[in-house]
Amino acid sequence: MSTETIEFQAEARQLLRLMIHSIYSNKDVFLRELISNSSDALDKLRLAAYQDKDLGADTSDLHIELHPDSEARTLTIRDNGIGMTRDEVVELIGTIAKSGTAELLARLKEADGDSSSERNLIGQFGVGFYSAFMVADRVELTTRKAGSDEGVRWESDGEGSYTIEPAAGLPQGTAVTLHLKASDAEDQLHDYADRNVLRRTVKTYSDFITWPVRMVPEPAPATDEGTDEEPETTPAAPEPETLNSMKALWARAQKDVSEEEYAEFYRHISHDWQEPLETVRLAAEGTFEYQALLFLPQVAPMDLHMRDARRGVQLYVRRVFIMDDCEALVPEYLRFVKGVVDAADLSLNVSREILQQDRQISAIRRRLVRKVLSTIGTLRDEQPEKYATFWAQFGRALKEGLLSDADNRETILGVSSFLSTHGEEPTGLAAYKERMREGQDAIYYMTGDSRTAIESSPHIEAFREKGFEVLLLTDPVDEVWVDTVEGFDGTPLRSIAKGQVDLQTDEEKEQAEQQRTEFGGFCEWMAGVLADDVKEVRLSSRLTTSPAVLVGDEFDMTPTLEKMYRAMGQ
Ligand code: ADP
Ligand code: MG
Numbered sequence: 001m002s003t004e005t006i007e008f009q010a011e012a013r014q015l016l017r018l019m020i021h022s023i024y025s026n027k028d029v030f031l032r033e034l035i036s037n038s039s040d041a042l043d044k045l046r047l048a049a050y051q052d053k054d055l056g057a058d059t060s061d062l063h064i065e066l067h068p069d070s071e072a073r074t075l076t077i078r079d080n081g082i083g084m085t086r087d088e089v090v091e092l093i094g095t096i097a098k099s100g101t102a103e104l105l106a107r108l109k110e111a112d113g114d115s116s117s118e119r120n121l122i123g124q125f126g127v128g129f130y131s132a133f134m135v136a137d138r139v140e141l142t143t144r145k146a147g148s149d150e151g152v153r154w155e156s157d158g159e160g161s162y163t164i165e166p167a168a169g170l171p172q173g174t175a176v177t178l179h180l181k182a183s184d185a186e187d188q189l190h191d192y193a194d195r196n197v198l199r200r201t202v203k204t205y206s207d208f209i210t211w212p213v214r215m216v217p218e219p220a221p222a223t224d225e226g227t228d229e230e231p232e233t234t235p236a237a238p239e240p241e242t243l244n245s246m247k248a249l250w251a252r253a254q255k256d257v258s259e260e261e262y263a264e265f266y267r268h269i270s271h272d273w274q275e276p277l278e279t280v281r282l283a284a285e286g287t288f289e290y291q292a293l294l295f296l297p298q299v300a301p302m303d304l305h306m307r308d309a310r311r312g313v314q315l316y317v318r319r320v321f322i323m324d325d326c327e328a329l330v331p332e333y334l335r336f337v338k339g340v341v342d343a344a345d346l347s348l349n350v351s352r353e354i355l356q357q358d359r360q361i362s363a364i365r366r367r368l369v370r371k372v373l374s375t376i377g378t379l380r381d382e383q384p385e386k387y388a389t390f391w392a393q394f395g396r397a398l399k400e401g402l403l404s405d406a407d408n409r410e411t412i413l414g415v416s417s418f419l420s421t422h423g424e425e426p427t428g429l430a431a432y433k434e435r436m437r438e439g440q441d442a443i444y445y446m447t448g449d450s451r452t453a454i455e456s457s458p459h460i461e462a463f464r465e466k467g468f469e470v471l472l473l474t475d476p477v478d479e480v481w482v483d484t485v486e487g488f489d490g491t492p493l494r495s496i497a498k499g500q501v502d503l504q505t506d507e508e509k510e511q512a513e514q515q516r517t518e519f520g521g522f523c524e525w526m527a528g529v530l531a532d533d534v535k536e537v538r539l540s541s542r543l544t545t546s547p548a549v550l551v552g553d554e555f556d557m558t559p560t561l562e563k564m565y566r567a568m569g570q
Pocket of ligand 2: 036037
């Protein structure tokens with residue numbers, strides 16, 4: 001096969017343009033992205049070689065190498081990891097085929113050139129490999145997949161197209177060569193052919209990478225015959241210099257790890273651009289030893305509420321990467337949690353199926369869930385602003401746990417917030433209970449599409465009149481959990497739109513009884529007239545200004561739920 005020129009997908013082109021020309025203020029991060037990819041490739045190779053003894057890959061000295069060349073103004077990042085086939089290069093490098101691309105572009109359009117919101121959006125999405133074009137006007141990638149002998153060469157200027165062709169004689173793994181922009185040559189801080197710049201950048205962004213990141217030594221200068229420096233001995237060939245400490249962050253004492261280091265590690269594993277909202281560490285020693293380092297992100301990924309949203313926790317066994325997206329470690333409703341669990345006593349070739357049944361893994365999972373929930377609780381008590389950010393981004397996902405995680409239901413309720421008639425801000429249930437009026441025996445709520453829709457509903461009048469607080473539940477998931485969750489902390493939850501709600505004093509009750517006899521005939525007549533549409537007509541005490549209201553039975557579907565089912569075609 002000869003050289004092919006392939007156009008970038010329109011979407012990829014658009015993203016590239018945005019990225020190269022405005023989005024990122026910090027160019028250094030391209031190196032983190034490329035090193036991160038190499039590190040992933042080495043993880044994958046180690047695992048593949050472990051699982052397939054016949055792979056025929058060399059895993060004796062897995063590492064990442066940086067070759068700066070200040071004369072040619074290039075920087076090459078090479079790894080001897082898993083490599084890619086031609087098809088993989090086209091699929092992975094030639095497109096930005098991640099889930100959510102279309103949505104990202106739609107939102108970018110909305111952002112309409114506001115560069116800080118654009119930066120935020122792209123940050124959530126992560127652009128990885130393409131960040132190379134921030135510093136290079138031409139990028140070459142050569143790669144050979146482990147176990148295969150067909151190499152591939154890819155090249156692009158990041159404008160409209162790329163070329164791809166077979167390449168012979170490549171070492172296993174991937175090399176990315178950046179032809180650095182001339183405009184950065186004068187910039188001492190951002191001259192990426194400069195060894196000191198590379199040392200600093202790796203130390204800052206990639207120190208924890210568990211593979212050695214080496215800088216290839218400078219070619220020995222042509223020897224000058226005239227020197228008087230020890231002419232007898234030929235100097236030993238200079239050793240490559242390892243730039244990172246390679247220490248797994250989760251294995252280091254918490255006090256020895258800085259916030260910045262956590263943040264960089266978070267970016268490495270999450271592919272997020274921002275800092276984590278909160279870092280959570282836990283560890284156990286003894287018969288079943290493990291360490292976990294978890295993060296709550298600041299912003300929900302675009303696919304959080306899509307069908308196949310992945311879970312963000314990786315499994316390691318004694319510092320060896322085993323798998324991404326480890327569903328045995330986190331329940332679905334905590335899919336936004338990112339991080340690493342390193343378990344000491346698992347076999348390196350555990351499968352997902354085995355993990356699902358492993359008692360030790362379930363024990364870690366239980367503890368991890370409790371720890372995440374208690375962290376959210378602490379945020380709420382001690383850092384209300386962070387909590388508010390968290391809740392706005394992930395509250396909807398967390399509330400799914402009210403249905404799926406009966407064991408932690410009360411805790412989840414306890415760290416949840418809901419809109420209410422009390423004020424503009426969401427409130428917790430404990431706070432609601434403190435405000436309950438004397439004699440109030442239930443937490444009142446109403447579900448609906450929006451705050452305004454609920455607040456203008458006649459159901460709410462009497463409650464407002466009498467000063468009872470009502471929770472306004474507006475998420476679709478609220479419709480579902482309210483049917484399962486009976487109450488909170490001993491107080492039942494009660495819908496004000498269903499069944500009989502008793503707001504009356506004894507005196508009022510007597511009066512109502514009187515009215516019932518008085519209007520009995522009228523109600524009977526009305527029920528007859530409306531027989532096809534309603535089950536019953538009765539006098540209500542809940543209205544103050546509206547003349548009539550339609551109510552559902554205790555076990556009826558609410559209008560929103562009805563709508564939901566109808567939308568689902570049921
Ligand atoms: P991400 O790392 O978030 O998946 P990138 O744009 O950084 O996105 O990389 C896209 C994909 O290209 C990676 O997921 C990986 O499959 C492949 N890839 C990139 N760099 C390498 C590499 N050095 N070795 C092997 N595969 C790579
Ligand atoms: Mg990447």
